[in-house]
Amino acid sequence: MKAKVKEALARPSYNVFDFYHRKGFFQWVAKSNAFETVTLVVIGINALWLAHDTNSNQSESLLSARIDFQVAEIFFCTYYAIELFVRFMAFRRKCDSLRDGWFVFDSLLVLMMLGETLLLSVLLLLLGPDGPASTAVGNASILRLFRLLRLSRMARMLRSMPELMILIKGMAAAATSVFFVMCLQLILLYVFAIAFTQLASGTMMGDYYFPDVLHSMYTLLLYGTFLDNLSQFCDE
Structure with missing residues (x-):
């Protein structure tokens, strides 16, 4: 590097x-x-x-x-x-x-x-x-x-x-190294999205935040990673 x-x-x-x-x-x-x-x-x-x-x-x-x-x-x-x-x-x-x-x-x-x-x-x-x-x-x-x-x-x-x-x-x-770091973050986000979707299945929170894998990734990315203001902006 x-x-x-x-x-x-x-x-x-x-x-x-x-x-x-x-x-x-x-x-x-x-x-x-x-x-x-x-x-x-x-x-x-x-x-x-x-x-x-x-x-x-x-x-x-x-x-x-x-x-x-x-x-x-x-x-x-x-x-x-x-x-x-x-x-x-x-x-x-x-x-x-x-x-x-x-x-x-x-x-x-x-x-x-x-x-x-x-x-x-x-x-x-x-x-x-x-x-x-x-x-x-x-x-x-x-x-x-x-x-x-x-x-x-x-x-x-x-x-x-x-x-x-x-x-x-x-x-x-350094762009190549940054790209692979983003790939690692995406993989981790995908794994935890599957886990949250399965664990929260049948609950009120699961129906709203984790109804499927894509919505779970969206929730974890905006609410769990970024600031609250960004999630409010994207939701609106």
């Missing part, structure tokens, strides 16, 4: 800068600490803005939202698109961008943002508020839920916090 943890911690980290140009404007910007810092700040502001947008913006589409929400969405979408373009142009071989997990992940998020912010708005503008397909597009406002995926960009902040990366690598190395 210790060897796996040490191996995970000692493994050389991937550095995307190795695939960038040696010279040029785009590689200089992409490698600069100021560019990375500004990007992290924008990601943090976007995460906070999503909370404000969720609480205050009740519009189904960007076109019907207040002007401040429209400006904010266009700003975030524009910045992320520019940031992605700068990073793409910094690669010596453009196909190497597909080998960078962060770049592929950010590309998918930017495409989703462009689809939600621009494409959906253009369709609504062309179809009109009373068009035959406007209802279908308006119902697509459920796509706003995909804004939550933007919060996953905050994972990039982990790269600026080496201590957190060490914790994550240690947790990943």
